[in-house]
Amino acid sequence: xxxxxxxxxxxxxxxxxxxxxxxxxxxxxxxxxxxxxxxxxxxxxxxxxxxxxxxxxxxx
Numbered sequence: 001x002x003x004x005x006x007x008x009x010x011x012x013x014x015x016x017x018x019x020x021x022x023x024x025x026x027x028x029x030x031x032x033x034x035x036x037x038x039x040x041x042x043x044x045x046x047x048x049x050x051x052x053x054x055x056x057x058x059x060x
Contacts, residue, residue: 009045016041 011017017033020043024031030046 007047009047011043011045012036013041013043014039017043 011020013020021031021033024045031043033041033043035041
């Protein structure tokens with residue numbers, strides 16, 4: 001089924017998704033990234049939300 005313009009997308013990755021962060025920043029999308037207890041990374045992307053471009057990124 002199709003997603004709406006203000007849905008949330010959650011991605012689970014086994015490492016810090018630096019290339020994804022670059023793409024999200026380029027598109028000025030709002031996202032959060034959290035390292036999980038098992039070492040995985042959970043990235044939550046808010047579709048339809050736009051932010052000002054970020055000049056730096058955290059590698060934590």
